[in-house]
Amino acid sequence: MDRGVSRVLDSVNVDIPRDEVFGIVGESGSGKSMFASALMDAVVDPGVLSGDITYHPEDGDPIELLELTDRELKQFRWEEVSMVFQGAMSSFNPTMSIREHFEETIFAHNQDISERMEYARTLLSDLYLDPERVLGSYPHELSGGMQQRALIALSLVLEPEVLVMDEPTAALDLLMQRSITSLLADIQEEYNITILFITHDLPLVAGFADRLAVMYAFDFVEHGPADEIITEATHPYTRALLRSVPSLDTDIDEMRIVEGEAPDPVDVPKGCSYHPRCPIATEECFSEEPSYHQVKDDHMSACFHWDESADAISYSIGEGIVDEDREDTDRQQADPDELVPRTVDPSAGGEASVVSLEDTEVHFDLTDIVDRIRGDEEIVRAVDGVTLNIEENDVLAVVGESGCGKTTLGKTAVALQEATGGSVKYRGQDIWETFEGSVDDAEYTAEDIRRSLQIVHQDPGSSLNPSRTVRKSLATPLKKWRSDFGPADRERIINQLLEQVGMVPAEDYATRFPHQLSGGEKQRVALGRALLMNPDLILADEAVSALDVSLRVEMMDLMLELQDTFNTSYLFISHDFSNARYLAEKADGKIAIMYLGEIVEIGPVEEVLANPKHPYTKVLTWATPVVDPEKAKEAAKQDPPIRNIDIPDPVNPPSGCRFHTRCPEAREVCTRESPKLLDDGRSAAACFREDPGHEYWESESIVDEDPESDDTE
Numbered sequence: 001m002d003r004g005v006s007r008v009l010d011s012v013n014v015d016i017p018r019d020e021v022f023g024i025v026g027e028s029g030s031g032k033s034m035f036a037s038a039l040m041d042a043v044v045d046p047g048v049l050s051g052d053i054t055y056h057p058e059d060g061d062p063i064e065l066l067e068l069t070d071r072e073l074k075q076f077r078w079e080e081v082s083m084v085f086q087g088a089m090s091s092f093n094p095t096m097s098i099r100e101h102f103e104e105t106i107f108a109h110n111q112d113i114s115e116r117m118e119y120a121r122t123l124l125s126d127l128y129l130d131p132e133r134v135l136g137s138y139p140h141e142l143s144g145g146m147q148q149r150a151l152i153a154l155s156l157v158l159e160p161e162v163l164v165m166d167e168p169t170a171a172l173d174l175l176m177q178r179s180i181t182s183l184l185a186d187i188q189e190e191y192n193i194t195i196l197f198i199t200h201d202l203p204l205v206a207g208f209a210d211r212l213a214v215m216y217a218f219d220f221v222e223h224g225p226a227d228e229i230i231t232e233a234t235h236p237y238t239r240a241l242l243r244s245v246p247s248l249d250t251d252i253d254e255m256r257i258v259e260g261e262a263p264d265p266v267d268v269p270k271g272c273s274y275h276p277r278c279p280i281a282t283e284e285c286f287s288e289e290p291s292y293h294q295v296k297d298d299h300m301s302a303c304f305h306w307d308e309s310a311d312a313i314s315y316s317i318g319e320g321i322v323d324e325d326r327e328d329t330d331r332q333q334a335d336p337d338e339l340v341p342r343t344v345d346p347s348a349g350g351e352a353s354v355v356s357l358e359d360t361e362v363h364f365d366l367t368d369i370v371d372r373i374r375g376d377e378e379i380v381r382a383v384d385g386v387t388l389n390i391e392e393n394d395v396l397a398v399v400g401e402s403g404c405g406k407t408t409l410g411k412t413a414v415a416l417q418e419a420t421g422g423s424v425k426y427r428g429q430d431i432w433e434t435f436e437g438s439v440d441d442a443e444y445t446a447e448d449i450r451r452s453l454q455i456v457h458q459d460p461g462s463s464l465n466p467s468r469t470v471r472k473s474l475a476t477p478l479k480k481w482r483s484d485f486g487p488a489d490r491e492r493i494i495n496q497l498l499e500q501v502g503m504v505p506a507e508d509y510a511t512r513f514p515h516q517l518s519g520g521e522k523q524r525v526a527l528g529r530a531l532l533m534n535p536d537l538i539l540a541d542e543a544v545s546a547l548d549v550s551l552r553v554e555m556m557d558l559m560l561e562l563q564d565t566f567n568t569s570y571l572f573i574s575h576d577f578s579n580a581r582y583l584a585e586k587a588d589g590k591i592a593i594m595y596l597g598e599i600v601e602i603g604p605v606e607e608v609l610a611n612p613k614h615p616y617t618k619v620l621t622w623a624t625p626v627v628d629p630e631k632a633k634e635a636a637k638q639d640p641p642i643r644n645i646d647i648p649d650p651v652n653p654p655s656g657c658r659f660h661t662r663c664p665e666a667r668e669v670c671t672r673e674s675p676k677l678l679d680d681g682r683s684a685a686a687c688f689r690e691d692p693g694h695e696y697w698e699s700e701s702i703v704d705e706d707p708e709s710d711d712t713e
Helices: 032-039 070-079 098-110 115-127 131-133 144-158 174-191 202-206 228-233 237-245 281-287 326-333 369-374 408-411 431-436 446-452 470-481 487-500 504-510 518-533 549-566 579-588 605-611 613-622 629-637
Strands: 019-024 080-082 162-166 195-197 211-216 220-227 291-296 297-303 351-363 379-392 396-401 421-427 452-454 537-541 569-574 589-595 598-604
Touching: 019 032, 019 202, 032 162, 032 202, 070 080, 080 144, 080 431, 115 131, 115 431, 162 237, 162 431, 174 195, 174 202, 174 487, 174 598, 174 613, 174 629, 195 202, 195 281, 202 228, 202 487, 202 549, 202 629, 211 228, 211 237, 220 228, 220 237, 220 431, 237 549, 281 537, 281 613, 326 504, 351 408, 369 446, 379 408, 379 421, 379 569, 379 598, 396 408, 408 452, 408 537, 408 569, 421 431, 431 446, 452 518, 470 504, 487 504, 487 518, 518 537, 518 549, 549 569, 549 579, 569 579, 579 589, 579 605, 579 613, 589 605, 589 613, 598 605
Parallel strands: 019 195, 019 211, 080 162, 162 195, 396 569, 396 589, 452 537, 537 569
Antiparallel strands: 211 220, 220 297, 291 297, 351 379, 351 421, 589 598
């Protein structure tokens, strides 16, 4: 490259056993995806692949991949080794139906079309898909989760011996992630295939992988049995990574960031590549590259001080806030007179609440001209009757699947989306009436409200102008809202802010363009830009989900530090329970669970997670991966606490309780009556099961099981 030779894989040596799940974890840029491409001899220019890659078939002589002709390599792929990429949409031809993708692949490998297509239908059914509907669809007609599952089925249609999966669930919701890993475990066992599963999310593979390899600076620093790697890690980087991962079964007070930054592939440090970040590095580590040391049998660690790392870098797993014994007792002892509909008085906002929503609705009319002529309507009820208060210096985390209305709710709360029903108030004053100028004797102007409500987007790269330096991006809002500041004042404030968000030296970072920043640094700039307005509320819309797992704790800690400085509240939108738990619990905030436009449960973090009341909350808790391999394996053996994987169409949501089509506890009354939030003093849940006197208990079950067997009744 222009700067020199970029060694994105640097003398990697590893054996992958047959008929096992081999997990590879590491930070972004560590070389994981390049390793996957190398296994397929699919490294693109200007990459140069060298060394030996040997495939050992179950029968026959070993195959040297780098010696195959183009024709032989094409035949080898799909039939022996198949790959699933991260972005399913980019793997499909948008002009071809899913059926055509299958048929083209089968035809190219001279397989029997009818036999293989029948097998494709079986695979699609195993992946919770309707074969005929999916095969007849084009890629854009399927949801992200359906696309990814169709791609997995396509990769398996020729029954390969090895399946290479590069971040196959990174863009999916927790429930879909958990479902796919469970299905992969079943497929691996049923078809005896070898799975290479690459991810940056360590908890995701904790109970799934048989063996685990940790990648750092373009090579493997530790590998061995997954249980041993997680519970008895010996490399300092592995231990630091385990300590930095947000998880439901880890004490948040013990979580620490991985100090420092990963090396540049053009300038990898001499000696041990981890020594600039390692707390136990010695002179030997600076000058010599460590070879593998045998910890146990086939547990290997590339560290001179592998036997000292446990004393220097501690971590713990399996000590979260899960309380498995409270649920049934609490429900049986509940007093019906103490269960009342949860109501919020927006007039009580004033100085107590920054933003309050009362029966807020946001409906989108997607009806086209033809449907209007026919008299048909297509209305998306993105937010449907939500009442919330966000108080001073507060954190409210909203969790739910994609499409449930989280982002629309957030944008409505910060006045980026006008409600179609109900009200949204800033300190007791109606926001949109203020914008329209119809509030008499308004205490706050439209400009006051607009400055006080800010947003940090999921992808900071797309929210920063690529042609502007950091200084110019930060100076723009100051010029607009603080015209009394001169150039020197703006530069001083910007430098102070950059120092506050940890970008030191500020003078250096201020002159950089977005492409010269890492993902975490871009997010710091975006957060700093929002804070320049000294806002009362910041909508953080999936603000850490695009970051490495090891960087998420760092970013959330920074948000909390800045909250103390600026007295800012956060509305934190996330599909990840672990991230929501970390931020909200540390701030003594709340978690709200959202489903198809409605809040179905809300309360303090420890109450919602340790004692979930709504069946949907239990589903999300079940779907959230934990680090402890024993707990992960136990959870993997359990049947999903849900009847259908795919979320219903928000254009035509189910009647009654919207979760009843997926709920394992649903009864007939759930199909016709919508439950209200009931508050027992600890948390509130919109479920009839929280009211011992409700007719639900006499209603007939709509699930294929005997309701009398439910021990919580």
